[in-house]
Amino acid sequence: MNNGQYLCGNCGNELEPDWKFCENCGSAVTIPSAPTYTNPPPDPYRPVIRPQVKPQVVEKKSKKWLYLALGIGCVCIICICLLVVAVAGYIYYLQG
Numbered sequence: 001m002n003n004g005q006y007l008c009g010n011c012g013n014e015l016e017p018d019w020k021f022c023e024n025c026g027s028a029v030t031i032p033s034a035p036t037y038t039n040p041p042p043d044p045y046r047p048v049i050r051p052q053v054k055p056q057v058v059e060k061k062s063k064k065w066l067y068l069a070l071g072i073g074c075v076c077i078i079c080i081c082l083l084v085v086a087v088a089g090y091i092y093y094l095q096g
């Protein structure tokens with residue numbers, strides 16, 4: 001893997017991309033071709049443009065339904081727990 005690395009044509013020393021001359025032998029650096037980046041690194045200074053489309057509204061709606069379902073589920077679990085406790089207490093009362 002020689003990703004983004006340049007080698008001196010004279011001595012084979014590893015070169016930084018912005019070097020004009022080899023640090024090892026001092027020969028002028030000639031970059032044969034620009035490195036081909038399939039995925040260019042993201043520019044931190046460039047704001048990320050996000051497409052503003054409808055899905056945001058849909059997401060909000062689905063989240064609301066999710067909370068509603070969670071609430072109903074919690075209530076159901078609490079009801080079942082209360083029922084179990086009540087039945088267990090009634091059985092205990094009958095036996096005692």
Ligand SMILES: [Zn+2]
Pocket residue numbers: 008009010011012013022023024025026027
């Ligand atoms: Zn060199």
